[in-house]
Amino acid sequence: MSSDMVDITDNRFDWKKLVFLMLGVTLFTIVYYSPQWPDAVDPMGKAFELSRAGKGAIAVFLLAGTWWVFEVVPIGVTSLAIGVMQALFLIRPASVAFKDFMDPSVMFIFGSIVIGLVFTKTGLTKRLAYKMLAIVGERTSMIYLGCFLVTAALTHIMAHTAVAATIYPLLVAIYALYGEGDKQTKFGKGLFMGMAYVAGAGSIVTLLGAARGAVAIGFYQDVMNKDVGFFELSYYMFPIGWLMTFILWGFFMVVLKPEKRTIPGLKEKAKRLYKELGGITRKELIAASIVGACILALAVFEIMKSIYPDFTPPHKTALILMSTILFFITGILDIDDLEEIPWNIILLFAGAMSIGFCLWETGAAEWLAINWLAMFKESHWFVFVMSIAFFVMIMTNFIMNVAAIAISLPVALVIAPYLGVSGEVILFASLVVAGMPFLLLVGAAPNAIAYDSKQFSTGEFFLYGIPASILLMIVTGFAVYVLWPIMGMRITLPG
Numbered sequence: 001m002s003s004d005m006v007d008i009t010d011n012r013f014d015w016k017k018l019v020f021l022m023l024g025v026t027l028f029t030i031v032y033y034s035p036q037w038p039d040a041v042d043p044m045g046k047a048f049e050l051s052r053a054g055k056g057a058i059a060v061f062l063l064a065g066t067w068w069v070f071e072v073v074p075i076g077v078t079s080l081a082i083g084v085m086q087a088l089f090l091i092r093p094a095s096v097a098f099k100d101f102m103d104p105s106v107m108f109i110f111g112s113i114v115i116g117l118v119f120t121k122t123g124l125t126k127r128l129a130y131k132m133l134a135i136v137g138e139r140t141s142m143i144y145l146g147c148f149l150v151t152a153a154l155t156h157i158m159a160h161t162a163v164a165a166t167i168y169p170l171l172v173a174i175y176a177l178y179g180e181g182d183k184q185t186k187f188g189k190g191l192f193m194g195m196a197y198v199a200g201a202g203s204i205v206t207l208l209g210a211a212r213g214a215v216a217i218g219f220y221q222d223v224m225n226k227d228v229g230f231f232e233l234s235y236y237m238f239p240i241g242w243l244m245t246f247i248l249w250g251f252f253m254v255v256l257k258p259e260k261r262t263i264p265g266l267k268e269k270a271k272r273l274y275k276e277l278g279g280i281t282r283k284e285l286i287a288a289s290i291v292g293a294c295i296l297a298l299a300v301f302e303i304m305k306s307i308y309p310d311f312t313p314p315h316k317t318a319l320i321l322m323s324t325i326l327f328f329i330t331g332i333l334d335i336d337d338l339e340e341i342p343w344n345i346i347l348l349f350a351g352a353m354s355i356g357f358c359l360w361e362t363g364a365a366e367w368l369a370i371n372w373l374a375m376f377k378e379s380h381w382f383v384f385v386m387s388i389a390f391f392v393m394i395m396t397n398f399i400m401n402v403a404a405i406a407i408s409l410p411v412a413l414v415i416a417p418y419l420g421v422s423g424e425v426i427l428f429a430s431l432v433v434a435g436m437p438f439l440l441l442v443g444a445a446p447n448a449i450a451y452d453s454k455q456f457s458t459g460e461f462f463l464y465g466i467p468a469s470i471l472l473m474i475v476t477g478f479a480v481y482v483l484w485p486i487m488g489m490r491i492t493l494p495g
Helices: 002-012 015-032 052-070 075-088 104-122 124-136 140-154 160-176 186-203 212-224 230-255 266-277 282-307 316-329 335-340 343-361 364-374 381-395 401-419 423-434 445-451 458-487
Strands: none
Touching: 015 052, 052 075, 052 343, 052 364, 052 458, 075 343, 104 124, 104 160, 104 282, 104 316, 104 335, 104 343, 104 445, 124 140, 124 160, 124 266, 124 282, 140 160, 140 186, 140 230, 160 186, 160 445, 186 230, 186 445, 186 458, 212 401, 212 423, 230 423, 230 458, 282 316, 343 364, 343 445, 364 381, 364 401, 381 401, 381 423, 381 458, 401 423, 423 458, 445 458
């Protein structure tokens, strides 16, 4: 009896997890209890003190980052620890730290996931999946490409979170036909991770893909007293977004080349399965109408806002949650369906919002940005622009990309004139990298939604994200130094 108990205990104990759990705790302890850190000094000579709360925010940030990467506990539990540590160590009041867990952005992610759930329940997902497979054929490389193209295109007209939530069940249906069950495969990893990466690439092309574009343009207007229009942004971002989409397709074909070159008989099987679904049902029609109306409203209001600056549209979270309410009113969803929501993913982003606001409100984020950018204030203009892009890329993997832009863009735009750099190139370079956090799940909702497939671990996502991030920086450098000047963007200031 006792030997059996020992065996059970041994099976449950994981030394690796313990090591990384304690690493996170150690980093927190060292930073939180360390002596006062030096002030950050901006190019104007203004000093920014790092408060005790700010140092505490960085400590929580390091603990959460370590636990997320090595998944020592479920990712949603790490998010709970973010709120708990803020309250226990008096970094921010519990009423503030946990209030961020219900931020409108988190509720938008919830509404987006519900749309994906509806597509699965009504059968729309299978209908779309079978139709796509009948078109792209049996070659796995073309299945990759077809899924990536559809994902990127949809993010031009709707938020990438909603796109990922909608596409995800479609990928599940496609993967089911690969013939490997729930087993992890290279094809499965590439399919789901690729969807997440490409959702980010496509989302930079228009203001409809994510909130970060409107926020960045707002900062640009405030600091530079200039405006950037809806179509001007798309003009410069379209070639970069689509270049990254095709590069990512090639990337996954190299690093996660599918085990099977083709899936024999897939095309005919997809056609047969589609035919077996029969005609479109009443519930499918209602679901498609509700989602279509929601997407149309989001797109129309965003375009009206870009054309008429004084126009105040309803908040996008209210619009997408209206679709959730309508799903229940029409009987498409019922109370039991709430159990299908991946609350681990919702909690992940709730914690991300909390740590992001914590870094921002305590001044820690501004302190980090000024210290980083000040190191490059005497450098060549290209090095300076790329240093900003690199900082935003790293920060957007840990906190929401809106916050990453908010902490770095104002500082960068102030330093830029001293180096003869135009604010426009800084704005667009920041937007490119902010849309593609390839390292951590918390960087963007599509990353976490893809993780729900259980095809990859957080560590695998991080490792594949390193070369993908290097490719992103190369493409950004190409845009800054070659492409955008050819397209007419002013890169440097005269004189």
